[in-house]
Amino acid sequence: MTNLKASLLALAATTALTAFAFPAQAEDSVFVPLFTYRTGPFAGSGIFIADGMHDYLTMLNERDGGIGGVKIAVEECETGYDTKKGLECYEAVKPKNPVMVNPWSTGITLPLIPRAAVDKIPILSMAYGLSASAQGDTFPWIFNPPDTYWDGFSQILKFIGGQEGGLDKLKGKKIGYIYLDAGFGREPLPLIEQLAKDYGFEAKLYPVAAAEMQNQSAQWLNVRRDRPDYMVMYGWGAMQPTAIKEAVKTNYPMDKFISIWWPSEDDARGAGDGAKGFKMLNWHGSTPDFPVIKDVQKYVVDAGKSQSPKEKVGTTLYNRGVYNSMLIAEAIRTAQQVTGKKVVTGEDVRRGLEDLNIDAARLKALGMEGFTGPIKLSCSDHNGHRPTFVQQWDGTKYVKVSDWIEPLSDKVQPLLQADAKAYAEKNAPWPARTEACDARS
């Protein structure tokens, strides 16, 4: 009898512990893991984005009770921007049936691309990852809206062309490209090589190894010797503030130093007054002056449910995180509409992403009027290739200084298609798309 009691007690304790250790997702919730990095060398970029992503989803739970009456179960997994840790995170969340995965690292995204179709988990690599994965026919499970890195470079080039009086004026110019010497920074190199041939400019490359992010004086000495007419940066984490400081130190004209969309206000602020004039691409607001951000402040930040300092809410990278989570939420909402189900799966959300159509009216309803532009994805276009604008650091904040700039689609699209084809051939036998395309997309 004593043994039986002991066995029952042990069984009860085990059950309780198991339930505690592996909480099952409630039936009326969808599981959204967020791969974040609040620690390590890239935390300077990662923290703001993690806060923005988390806070928007929390706001939906608090204000609306989730999406379509279904709570969002949010769970962060710390990757430290380390591919190995990112893959461990993926393995950890996979059994919990995530509706999508946000790797937040090109390095983590690349090995997940072949797995996504097998595991039936869509990957949202928002404006990062493999540019060619915008080709939905080849990569039905990968989505990288609203722009690829290739679009971004072409937009910067178009802006430079505008400054010079036309793209034809780029002939004979030197354009420097300083980049994190990792998957992310190397990603646009084939495009740069091609565009240099097409427009006749000379591309000067300045790779910065991750170990040298805070030790860039040699690269900037090279810049001083080469005297590029413009400098383009694809940086991340600690690389960005150091590059801006080095540019100031080298007396490089800051209004000719243009970055892809990743620097934060802090990255520019650290370089002092010398950083005035520094430019970067963006596609959304960099202030808290939007209804959506006000709601985040009201329901999350003021309620003490955010990890973000109040003054960082509404800054560039925080808002980037908000935008990312808006895409997640709208994909889930669209999946609910398409399938008629409340609790959707990864396969449903993949359809939701392909059917995503956030028009001006929807943006207004989301409290994002004027925050960003509309976006529509389709079965073949998983990106949208949306226009961006240039914003400039005025010493205290970023100020929009250009109109919306469309990517050079006539140049980029054929290259993306060719690259997608080359990827499939290199990874043969790459599975042909079998996923049906919904009528509405």
Added chain:
Amino acid sequence: MSFVYSIFVDPFVQMIGAPDLLVQTLWEGLVGGVLYALIALGFVLIFKASGVFNFAQGIMMVFAALTLVGLHEKGVPAFLALALTILVMFALALAVERVILRPLVNQPDIILFMATFGLTYVLIGLGELVFGGNPKNMITSELLLPSGSLDFKTLGGLVSLQKIDIAAAIIASLMVAVLALFFQKTRIGRALRAVADDHQAALSVGISLDQIWVIVWFTAGLVALATGIMWGARSNVSFALEIIALKALPVLILGGLTSVPGAIVGGLIIGIGEKLGEFYWGPLVGGGIESWLAYFIALAVLLFRPQGLFGEKIIERI
């Protein structure tokens, strides 16, 4: 033939053709080298006194700088924050001696080495817990450190010396000189050298090993703080700085694990060598050679002097 020319002739033609850039490169290398030397010095001090290869030296640099800036962010005046940070580094040295070194005394070296791995993660966690993981700007002007540059129109061009780099070079040189005097001329310094030579003999003449360990770890903490302030001023204070500290490894290979002059000379060779290499030879292979060139230089030296430039030659009877 053109490849041979571009490796063996062209860089030197460039050096002669643009001497201002050569001087600028040498200066950047010198400043970087002095800071590498300081980091390496922290490793050497601890290794000499306790035989421990302190893997946590890099994170001690980040932790010290983060404490300084973090305290200032919380409203503590700059120099009070500096004093408090020095106290924190002293408390850390005490804690390391009590919690790690004393219980592990007489354990194999690898155990102590692994313990410093553990210390690394404790300091990372503690730093992030107290001050957060986001990068912070060094309080350069509050500490009355100079900013701006001194520009010299000379050698047919411009040589620009950042005032903070000049300060870094001066402060690092002063620290090395003070440490050298401390270890050569004071009673504690002589005791430390005795411990470094032979623990048993030092104990037999009444030298307190515990006290020496605290002093050495505290000194390494001060060196870490100075390095953290200088590197932090050049970029910012973030956990990425820990990676920079790994540059001390080739410096140690080159200079020897037990030699203070070795750390200094090794640091300068690595610092200047990597900048010259990246600037004049890097473009030949697409750039980005700096991160491995330091190890290449160190390994090349090892081929001829396995004990490093200044390391002790170990002869063992077989």
